[in-house]
Amino acid sequence: MNAMSVPLWAALPAAALLVVGGLLTLVGSLGLLRLHDFHARIHAPTMGSTLGAGCILLASILVSSALAQRPVVHELLIAVFVVLTSPVTAMLLMRASLYRPRG
């Protein structure tokens, strides 16, 4: 893997962010299985799409900036896009589950 050539000042925070982001995404997705009601389940994946994705994107910004030796910020576009779009899907699903008969 190419990741070994990353300098230490970027590798340590990036590693911590990757671990935290992976765990948050895992717990959020685990909620899909552990919660018994759809109305409770709809809250769980928001964890992965807010802070989980945010941590991994921040790690990606750190590593690619350190490898290119200049600030690389185009990962922020994905962050903006996910923040703008994931609430739309959640709201549509919430309204759909309210209007559909339960069963």
Next chain:
Amino acid sequence: MRRRVPVLPVFLLVMWLALNGSFAPAQIALGVLFAGLVTLAVAALRPVFAWPRRFDVAVRLFVVVLVDVIRSNIAVGRIILGASKRQPHVGFVKIPLELRDPHGLAVLAMIITGCPGSVWAGHDTESNVLTLHILDLQDEVTWIRTVKQRYERPLMEIFG
């Protein structure tokens, strides 16, 4: 009349330059052309214009939302990990709003749905009552106070 900052073309130009990763004059010229054409094409779709007034309040609101996202992530994580012992008690909260500006309501919807643990479930435009769905509802009064003080008041200052 206030001077209007063209937010959309500037945003599109910055996005173009960030995607290409260069500040060469040719890229800037292409980006300006692209931003101008898209702005002209989109202008017909947006009859209502919004101009954020208070950038300092917006920055403070951003920090508040960031802290709340981290806090509610931890809270929802604990609920999920403890779900084998106790399933959360889901419920709806009705909140009467004073905010009427459509852009302010859109930002409020994004903030509320973006925080884990709460989803925007509906809004009545006539009575201006917002319905929230909460993952673990303990007391309604705290939620109403949180939404009104932490989010609605800054948004009313920003969008007027």
Next chain:
Amino acid sequence: MNHVLPWAVYFALMCVSVAMGCATIRLLRGPQAQDRVLALDTLYISGMLVVLTLGIGFGSGIYFDIALLIALFGFVGATAMAKFLLRGEVIEP
């Protein structure tokens, strides 16, 4: 040389893959249609995170474009299906 970052990349890949597995179980088992759409939403976000993590591991910028495309098309697909559940049609006259 430091081996911290490769191990963190492996760990994150494992976590996100298990997350995708959970979402797949919910996708196959979900009692209602909205459960399946919610699982699909989780699945594309996790897939995007896998691609981003691989991009960190290989130190390559190409993965970024793939992640952006997955985010774009996943959003369009999930929203179209949620809208279909809500109203019975995707594009209303």
